[in-house]
Amino acid sequence: MEETGRPTDAVALAEALEEWLGDPRAESNSTSFVRALELDEREELPADGIRQVRAFGFNRYFVPEWLGGDLRSTEELLMLTRVIARRDMNVAVSESTQVWMMLAWIGGDAEQREKWAATVLRGGVIPCLAYSEPGHGADLAANDLAAVPDGGQYVLTGEKWPINRGRTSTHVVLLGTTGDDDVPAKRRQSMFLVDRSQVVSGEVTGVPRVPTYGLRGCDISGVAFQDARVDAGARLGAEGEGLELSLRGLLITRTLCTGLSLGTGDTMLRTVSGFLSGRTLYDGPASEIPYVSESLANAYLSLLVAECESLVAMRGLHLYTEEFSVWGNAAKVQVARLVDFGGKALARTLGARYYMRAPEHAGIFQKMLRDGAVVSVFDGSEPVCLDSISLQLAALAKSHERPRDEDWSTLYDLRAPLPPFRPARVSVFGRGRDAVLASLPALLDRLARLTPSAGCDEERLTALRAGAEEVRQRLDALYRRFHETRRSPAQRTDRPTTSAKTTSPQLLRLAEELCDLHARVAALGVWLHNRDHLDAFFADGAWLQAALVREQVHEYRTGDLDPATARALFDRMNSQRENDEFFSIRTVRQAAPGAREADLDDLSPATQ
Template identity: 40%
Template sequence: MTTAPVRSPYALAEQLEGWLGDPHDPANPFSFARLGALDRAERFPAEACRRLDELGLPRWFVPEALGGALRSAEELSLIIRTLGRRDFTVALAHTKTYLGAVCAWVAGADDQARRLAGRVLDGAVVSLALTERSHGSDLLAGELTAVPAGPGRHRLDGEKWLINNATRADLVTVLARTDPKGGARGFSLFLVDKSQLAEGSWQAMPALPTHGVRGADISGISFTGAEVPADALVGAAGEGLEIVLRGFQITRTLCSAMTLGMADQALRIGTGFAEEHRLYGRPLAELPQAGRVLAEAYADLLAAEAVSLVATRSIHTLTGEQSVVSAVVKYLVPTIGDETIAAVRQLLGARAMLVRDHADGTFQKIERDHRIVGIFDGSTAVNLNYLVNQFPVLVRGWNAGLADTAGVEAAAGLDTEVPPLDPGALTLYARSGCSVVQSLPAAAREVSRRAPGTPLAALAERLLGLAGELHGELAAHRPSARQVPERAFALARDYTLLYAGAAALHLWLHTPSGRWSDDGWPEAVLTRLVRRLTGEPDLDDEDGPALDRLLPALRRQHAAGRLFSLLHCDLAEAGRPTTEEGA
């Protein structure tokens, strides 16, 4: 790869796309045909991962302050999105190292973080081992123990199961019970170097067959009297669960990039079919029903992208609110992705089920693979429940009009660089609420000032009215630790849609309008989001014009072979560094 990172995250993604080569060349290890064949054979994509190592991609798993190339979560997000667009098994397998290392980046001692950084830069694979066979995502029930074993050492006993890269990893970050009584302060994290363990003290567990990502190393690891030194402890004893949850605020947000990559490719396959397949003497894309399916899928994908862009940049600019934002993203974006992929499946019909005879079987692989995104790093229910627990702070923040205006503007202003991440600012609860939502009244006023009397201004006002009603219902909710009513989950779901609408408006307001390839996108996005919030049926005479205006942009981006994205614009083209400038 280059000797220095490209400054523009999007330019880095385009450069990576070029390095991956022609996806339709069967001789290319990153081709759809080769990767599809590996999936059918349930074989790990070793050659593709080796090529990524040779390109130097692991440098973007290490923060720049530790000698790596990673300057912002936005860069890593676009790398993940580009890999996910090509093949999710490769994306999951290769970028798992960042997930395995993030706890050390967040809370590790300086010398520990630097040692790990050196190992990652040398090509070491790192895994994160949290879950166990009997307890799933209930981390407080974990039984793997770490007990003192002499001065400055701990002995690990137990197993972790359903772990990505557990067998391939050189190092594993392990959550272990250090207090027999358990509880929130009863667990600690250990960075375990397999090569330093005594022979016979650990064992890789067999790989597990899975419905999606069939070639991935989804396995487990067991320890029997495995002794680790004092410097294996990440953070302080008893802080393991808190560190994991703080790390999740980054990785849950980055999961949105996986959805965007796969949904982009699914929509690309559907659009290609609609352009080539003719019915009644016309391309299917020009028939009203098919065109509407494509436009709605595109609008939903842009809504997911708006959420992802603002939330990912918020890691740096609204760090103390990321406990709320990451839960919003981790629920909403994979959910929209599932629905988008399902809509394209209906358009493709039987072709969606073919494993090799249409588009190299890529669509059916995407549909299988994407289902896992809503499960790992906290399932849909876990993230909605996390939001339910923060209803009181969200209501207080809304009623008080609390908002970090500068943080919102920096998160939504795509032409500005974000500041370096301060991991110490990550907190388990967003004490002031969520600024992106809480600044919605000011955003709606500004939209009305800039575009008075337009459908977009009307939609912004409608969204603001719905926000007031929703916060009223949130205020009426009475928390219960054991029995969370179904209505609370529905309110949490609506809050994620409200965040999406606010994020879209902030992007439109705080990024110069000349940047957008199609300035009508926010109307289409908000039209869809408001319908989801109200449950009202789509009305062709009201919703149709905004969606119809969006369809040509989709077809242009498909013809150009580029990401289906808000990121295409004249200003971005003028400001994109050349290969020499980025080298």
């Protein structure tokens, strides 16, 4: 990054991309709100916006620095994704498929890693993830696409659908069946990374796109293989290792999905608050109506909690990579819930205008609400993620009985340097380890030692300690209920079932509650380890107190906030909106009003 003059921290990098893309309110920019909506309604891929993002070098941030790329921390990917998603999810989702090349860093040997890193860095790579099949959905072990070994090659036959970038991809990451019926189902699948231009013989064709509720400009389609012969070097990992590799990759991508939610959440809140602040009702700004201001304040609070969960997860990918079998699922579920609930609440606050695509906000709120909803669906739907967590509750409960005496400061202190990201270390089963949950006793001790300060008096500290203690008690109770649920005769039935998926709804409920507590602990850890250097609003802890007392951290009701806290949140949200800053615990500048995007015609080919 130093060679290209690029900034080396995630905040500065996000601000650089903001400047590069320009103000999305300026209609002439490739990623403007107006253009995004026009292309969305025509169900057209946003080619100009994608070109603008590529020219920035977005692809380089999917290749770790130790492989010659620019990725130093996964927080960089989080922030870059957030910048793009707040403008147009069609651009963000279409270009973020670059992340699937990361499976080469996970499952490839040294030669494959170098080869595919060089391919990505040359640019022009459009990968797609081809796991799903029409008849099997999330049941990847049941997939039918055949990958038959034949003389140092594999012959691929079958269809993958629905997948993002199926028709327009240049490379396909896929699962193919290499084992027969004598091989256990979990060892029948192998993973391949296929360069479509290097297929020796046979056919690889696109399957027609499917109309979608949101992401209407994305290529949600499929890809079909008919006797397509590829070199054996296209296989990643050993034969039969495909399912494991796919799950390891999903734990990373599920975590990175949080950037999409944060981006859409920012635009939804910014659009609604901006409109209502400028609308006069009852002799004053509509945003000053107490119900309205509290609703906006609550949506802002949800974004702060979602950001804390996301930032801690990004740091965890570097520090506790082996512990993401629960963590990656929890981050995806809870951040999407925080943003999705906030979006629906904002729609109610917007009132009748929610049903109008008025010129003042170009229908962008409705588009973001539609598009953002997909985060809870792709890369493993919410039920799939919760099921994965529920299957690990026994290990989590056992690990909970063995406290860890560690220094958690590097996990939570946003200034602390991180080691290189080593995605190959991610594990399908973390043996019940989760650094966030394990850190709670140490966070409680740190909170107990705090002394009153300006803005955070003894009364506030007492309330925060009570809220944090309730989190501990709820976590203890969750594990007790888990043991009771397992022993309950109601969980055993003689009634035959025709489904191999037998996870009880009660266990899924416990997994939901664990995701909720996970986000609370993350927010507590971020506050405790950064209050000495972030601003007074963050340091006084009123926002954290309000988050901890929510019955469910992602939900809120009218009258939940005390008036002083509601006003403090509302004023902070307005200040960041008026100053063109992200809704964030930190100061992150957005593009200046009216700023034009970088002119690619003025750039040399080397710069592009």
